[in-house]
Amino acid sequence: MAGLVIITSNRMDVLVGHLAELLRRPAGPPLSPETIVVQSRGMERWVAMELARLNGISANLRFPFPNAFLESTFRALRPDLPERSGFEPDLLAFRIMARVQERIGQPEFAPLRRFLDRDHRAAKFYQLARKMADLFDQYLVFRPDMVERWEQGRIDPGERDWEWQPLLWRDLAGTAPAPHRARLRRELLTALRKAAQELSALPPRVCIFGISYLPPFHLEFFAELGRVVPVTLFSLTPCREYWADIASEHEADRRLRRGGLQGTGASALHLESGNRLLAAWGRQGRDFLDAVTESGADTEEHFVDPDPGCLIGRVQADILNLREPQPLPAWRPDGSLQVHACHSPMREIEVLHDQLLAMFESEPDLPPRDVVVMTPDIETYAPFIAAVFGAQTDPRRRIPFTIADRSPQREGPTLQAFFALLDLRDSRFETADILRLLEAPSIRAKFNLEEAEVPRLEGWVRRARVCWGRDATTARELGLPPHAQNTWRAGIERLLLGYALPPCGTEVFQGVRGCNAMEGSDVRVVGRFLEFLEHLFDLSDRLRRPHRLGDWRDILRAAAAEFFPEEASGEGGLAAIHGLLQELGAMEALSGFTAEVPLDIVRAFLSSRLEAAGAGRGFLSGGVTFCAMLPMRAIPFEVVCLIGMNHDAFPRDDPRLTFNLMGQAPRPGDRSRRNDDKYLFLESVMAARRRLYISYVGQS
Numbered sequence: 001m002a003g004l005v006i007i008t009s010n011r012m013d014v015l016v017g018h019l020a021e022l023l024r025r026p027a028g029p030p031l032s033p034e035t036i037v038v039q040s041r042g043m044e045r046w047v048a049m050e051l052a053r054l055n056g057i058s059a060n061l062r063f064p065f066p067n068a069f070l071e072s073t074f075r076a077l078r079p080d081l082p083e084r085s086g087f088e089p090d091l092l093a094f095r096i097m098a099r100v101q102e103r104i105g106q107p108e109f110a111p112l113r114r115f116l117d118r119d120h121r122a123a124k125f126y127q128l129a130r131k132m133a134d135l136f137d138q139y140l141v142f143r144p145d146m147v148e149r150w151e152q153g154r155i156d157p158g159e160r161d162w163e164w165q166p167l168l169w170r171d172l173a174g175t176a177p178a179p180h181r182a183r184l185r186r187e188l189l190t191a192l193r194k195a196a197q198e199l200s201a202l203p204p205r206v207c208i209f210g211i212s213y214l215p216p217f218h219l220e221f222f223a224e225l226g227r228v229v230p231v232t233l234f235s236l237t238p239c240r241e242y243w244a245d246i247a248s249e250h251e252a253d254r255r256l257r258r259g260g261l262q263g264t265g266a267s268a269l270h271l272e273s274g275n276r277l278l279a280a281w282g283r284q285g286r287d288f289l290d291a292v293t294e295s296g297a298d299t300e301e302h303f304v305d306p307d308p309g310c311l312i313g314r315v316q317a318d319i320l321n322l323r324e325p326q327p328l329p330a331w332r333p334d335g336s337l338q339v340h341a342c343h344s345p346m347r348e349i350e351v352l353h354d355q356l357l358a359m360f361e362s363e364p365d366l367p368p369r370d371v372v373v374m375t376p377d378i379e380t381y382a383p384f385i386a387a388v389f390g391a392q393t394d395p396r397r398r399i400p401f402t403i404a405d406r407s408p409q410r411e412g413p414t415l416q417a418f419f420a421l422l423d424l425r426d427s428r429f430e431t432a433d434i435l436r437l438l439e440a441p442s443i444r445a446k447f448n449l450e451e452a453e454v455p456r457l458e459g460w461v462r463r464a465r466v467c468w469g470r471d472a473t474t475a476r477e478l479g480l481p482p483h484a485q486n487t488w489r490a491g492i493e494r495l496l497l498g499y500a501l502p503p504c505g506t507e508v509f510q511g512v513r514g515c516n517a518m519e520g521s522d523v524r525v526v527g528r529f530l531e532f533l534e535h536l537f538d539l540s541d542r543l544r545r546p547h548r549l550g551d552w553r554d555i556l557r558a559a560a561a562e563f564f565p566e567e568a569s570g571e572g573g574l575a576a577i578h579g580l581l582q583e584l585g586a587m588e589a590l591s592g593f594t595a596e597v598p599l600d601i602v603r604a605f606l607s608s609r610l611e612a613a614g615a616g617r618g619f620l621s622g623g624v625t626f627c628a629m630l631p632m633r634a635i636p637f638e639v640v641c642l643i644g645m646n647h648d649a650f651p652r653d654d655p656r657l658t659f660n661l662m663g664q665a666p667r668p669g670d671r672s673r674r675n676d677d678k679y680l681f682l683e684s685v686m687a688a689r690r691r692l693y694i695s696y697v698g699q700s
Contacts, residue, residue: 003226003227003230003231004222004223004225004226004231004233004297004298005226005230005231005233005297005298005299005300006232006233006235006292006297006300007232007234007235007299007300007302008235008236008300008301008302008303009236009301009302009303009304010236010237010238010316010320011636012634012636013050013636015209015210015234015235015236015302016047016050016051016234017054018234018302019036019051019207019209019234020050022232023055023207024055027204027205027230028205029204031060032203033060033061033062033203034060034203034205034207035062035069035206035207036062036063036209037066037206037207037208037209037211038063038064038065038209038210038211039066039210039211040630042404042620042627042630042635043209043210044063046635047210048061048063049620066208066211066214066218067181069206070181070185070218070221071181073188073202074181074184074188076202077188077191077201078184078187081178082177082178084178085176085177085179085180086172086175086178086590087137087172087176087180087181089130089133089134090133090609091587091590093126093129093133094129094549094590094591094593095172095176095590095591095593096168096172097125097126097595098591098592098595099168099171099172099175100125100129103168103171104116108164109164109167111162111164111659112128112164116128121600122601123600123601123604126600126601130604131655131657135660136169136172138662138671139169139661139662140181141181141182141215141671142215142217142667142669143661143662144182144217146661147169147180147182148182148183150165150169150170151169153170158661162659165661182217185217185221189224192225193224193227202225202228205229205231205232206222206229206230206232207231207234208232208233209234210234210634210635211234211235212236212237212284212285212683213285213288214233214291215671216291216669219291219292219295220295223295223297233297235288235292236634236683237289238285238319238320239275239319239320239321239322240301240303240321240322241274241321241322242289243274243286243289244286244289244290244293246274246279246282246286246322247279275319275323275324275325276324277315277319277682277685281682282678282679284672284675284678284679285682287668288669303320305317305320306320310334310336310690311334311336311337312336312337312688312690312691312692313336315337315685316685316686319682319685335691336691336692338693338694339695340355340696341695341696341697341698341699342695342696342697342698343697343700345381345644345697346384346387348644348695348696348697349384349385349388349643350388351695352373352643352693352695353388353389353399356368356371356639356641357397357399359371359639360399363690366639368400368623368624369620369623369624369625370637370639371624371625371637371639372624372625372627372635372637372640372641373624373625373627374626374628374629374643374684375628375629375642375644376628376629376645376652376677377644377649378404378406378627378628379406381643381644382403382406382626385401385403386403389401389624399624400622400623400624401623402626403626403627404620404625404626404627404628405630407611408573408576412572412576413439413441414442414574414577415576415610416440417437417440417443417563417564418560418564419603419606419607421437421536421539421559421563422543422599422602422603424536424540424543425540425599427540428468428474429468429469429470429474429487429536429540431461431466434488434536435458437536438457438532442563442564442565442574443532443563443564446562446565447529447531447532449525449529449532456522457525457526457529460526461491464490464491464492464495465486465490465491466486466488466490466491467486468486468487469487469488470488470489470537470540471487471489471490472484472487475487488533492530492533495526496526535563539559539562542559543555543599546597546598547596547597548588548594548596549584549585549587549588549593549602550585550589552597552602553582553584553585554585556577556581556602557578557581560574560578560581564577576610580606580610584605584606629642629650629677629680629684630680634686634687635687636687636689637687637688638689639690639692639693640684640685640688640692640693642684642695643694643695644695644696645694646696646697646698647696650677650681651677651681652673652677653674654673655673
């Protein structure tokens with residue numbers, strides 16, 4: 001029987017058990033895939049592993065994200081939709097740049113003109129376009145009514161100062177190759193209500209797992225979809241009581257001031273405080289609970305009482321039962337809840353390593369795979385993690401570990417080298433920077449250089465007194481007196497002259513003193529190194545000039561061919577580079593943006609695409625898992641560790657954009673990075689089975 005059913009619990013393992021039980025009962029034809037909507041690749045991996053454990057097999061499962069599932073449903077009911085709608089944020093940013101360039105002289109665009117006139121850098125224009133693209137994407141999800149009103153030519157009085165936004169949006173919507181998702185959702189909801197579409201285009205059953213919050217945009221869609229096919233939402237909920245009316249002290253004071261009731265107390269608004277941690281950190285889940293209640297969906301509750309015998313269990317029980325913590329007479333510390341203030345990130349990792357060793361020693365049944373370490377900034381902590389956990393030579397102190405969520409740019413040597421090549425545009429060609437490029441095996445292979453030959457090259461360069469600069473022009477470009485001393489050109493001349501001169505090698509020839517550092521076959525190694533340098537210098541010249549997006553694709557594709565052999569594609573790095581460049585070239589044709597742009601914009605675009613591809617990589621791959629703190633990642637672990645919890649790193653602040661029209665009239669469920677982080681912390685507290693470990697830099 002079709003309908004939206006919400007199954008709630010405070011334990012993710014309980015929810016996955018009910019999911020496994022549901023999947024044992026087929027809903028569609030044989031071999032039809034099951035659709036399980038998740039919010040992260042880490043959750044996908046955990047659910048697949050748990051289903052295999054519970055059901056003996058995990059196969060023929062689709063794990064789309066909510067937006068991807070909506071898009072696939074749109075395409076199932078509208079097969080004529082093009083592959084790209086034109087509203088993807090990366091593409092939309094370039095479309096915005098093209099439209100703003102055409103309209104910047106109009107009176108309505110005066111605020112943008114003044115902003116851009118203060119700084120004529122193209123990179124600033126691109127940053128603004130990216131923020132506008134993200135904002136318009138939020139409008140489609142959180143303010144679809146406002147967007148549709150703009151398309152009808154109606155503007156509210158409060159939007160008059162920002163009239164360029166409705167004008168720009170109508171231009172973007174009118175020139176897009178396909179309808180945006182707000183319009184498609186409206187069409188889809190109408191079709192579902194009329195049941196006028198072929199039901200074979202829809203999956204026989206939809207499960208939504210581990211999502212503790214959905215915007216009203218998605219919740220309404222799934223509620224209507226539930227009228228046609230069974231939809232089950234498995235939602236992690238920290239509290240068994242109704243807690244949609246609770247408010248933190250700060251929030252209650254703000255509401256009282258807004259209503260002119262200062263000094264009357266929260267009771268004047270019939271607000272409850274309940275559990276202070278839940279009230280302060282659970283706003284996102286509270287708004288979702290309120291929306292779920294209004295949807296009229298059937299609800300099943302499967303709550304489990306935490307173990308009251310440990311401190312973290314008592315904290316979880318207080319949250320579950322919506323009660324304030326009570327004093328604990330004669331309570332002896334049990335180590336289940338720890339907070340460490342350290343002097344530096346490196347010291348944080350050292351303390352964590354020692355504490356984990358103590359845990360494994362005191363609890364032999366605790367395997368490393370049941371420990372997760374999350375941090376707001378995995379890129380900052382990754383080198384320290386590798387230095388401490390990866391450098392243990394004593395088997396008794398060695399802890400297996402994996403680092404997830406790192407950018408492929410930081411992990412893959414070919415990708416890392418490619419982005420280092422892009423940095424040549426602003427490079428002073430310092431010796432260390434140039435020689436560091438030869439650490440990439442793919443570059444060495446391209447120029448037939450062996451790893452053992454690199455230290456010899458370093459020695460020759462050092463003896464030739466090379467410090468920085470291609471030649472005298474490098475110093476001139478930096479505003480310094482033009483001189484060739486200690487540059488690469490001067491050093492190369494000294495090396496070659498020293499090889500050509502007699503063995504004494506100290507004579508001066510035409511003002512150049514030879515450097516007798518090489519002998520015999522060494523000249524072949526230097527010759528290959530000189531070829532490498534000439535390619536670097538030539539690429540640097542090409543990177544300094546602005547080009548159109550399509551031309552940048554061709555230039556960087558040629559650079560990849562110059563510096564990386566085809567064999568490098570085995571690691572996946574070269575294939576990823578070609579994929580990124582293909583996307584870059586497509587932006588010009590799809591957006592209509594044909595202006596020349598500097599390398600800054602191209603590099604920012606490539607980096608953002610690569611960062612998006614790195615989320616979820618390496619999660620649950622064995623040993624202790626180090627990963628980023630990402631929303632919707634409340635996977636249960638015996639030990640949950642949170643490191644880097646500094647006041648300026650977590651929770652994150654919401655970006656303050658003066659032109660964000662959602663801020664003029666906030667609504668429940670609006671996107672907030674700060675509230676996302678707060679709720680993530682609350683979920684992390686609930687996910688710890690035995691211990692919760694928190695550390696931050698709090699000493700100097």
